[in-house]
Amino acid sequence: MNGYFTVSEYPVLEALHRVGGRAVTDLDVMAFRFPHAGHHVVRGHGHEAIATDVDEALGAPADRPDMIIGEIKEGRARFNPATRDPSVLRVALARFGCCPADHLDHVVAELLSRGRAQTPVGHAVRMVAFGASAAPGNSRWHTVSLEHVVAFLRAHLQNHWPILRHAQLRDPGLAYLALLEKCRGTDRAEDCDVDRHTSAR
Secondary structure, rough: OOOOEEEEEEEEEEEEEOOOEEEEEEEEEEEEEEEOOOOOOOOHHOOOOOOOOHHHOOOOOOOOOOOEEEEEEOOOOOOOOOOOOOOHHHHHHHHHOOOHHHHHHHHHHHHHHHOOOEOOOOEEEEEEEEOEEEEOOOOOOOOHHHHHHHHHHHHHHHHHHHHHOOOOOOOOEEEEHHHHHHHHHOOOOOOHHHHHHHHHO
């Protein structure tokens, strides 16, 4: 919805001599956004595609690419100790090719001390935690509440519903919100049987 390419549940593995390897942790979200993502795109015959509403709560920089390492919590927005492990962050950033290897230590140190860093090649890397409640104001992590996420998604669906109503949404959460939006504008019982649609998914 915000123009990010995303990978969820990204595994970080450690190679071991005797047993082959082990899973260290899964990073909930790795995401990358180009600085001009979301502008109107003119297609054939003069038709325009939907412009992306960039959520200001994400804090995406407007002038450079943005990479997010995200954690999602049902409770308070925070990062697990494994995600804050410098070796885990080095592996993740190296695998995505965010910067030259000799700059990784500096970028990781900035991430852990400030929650954000800028790479030598010019793009931002940020740690963003999502949760039911935001972190205290003095937290070094950028945080976004899940309540805000849901409100943003519902507003986006409402604003673009005449077009989005025709889309086949594969994400279960987004599909459920789309079903609620469909029910909001119709009185047909077969369209608004939320329990039946939900169980089918």
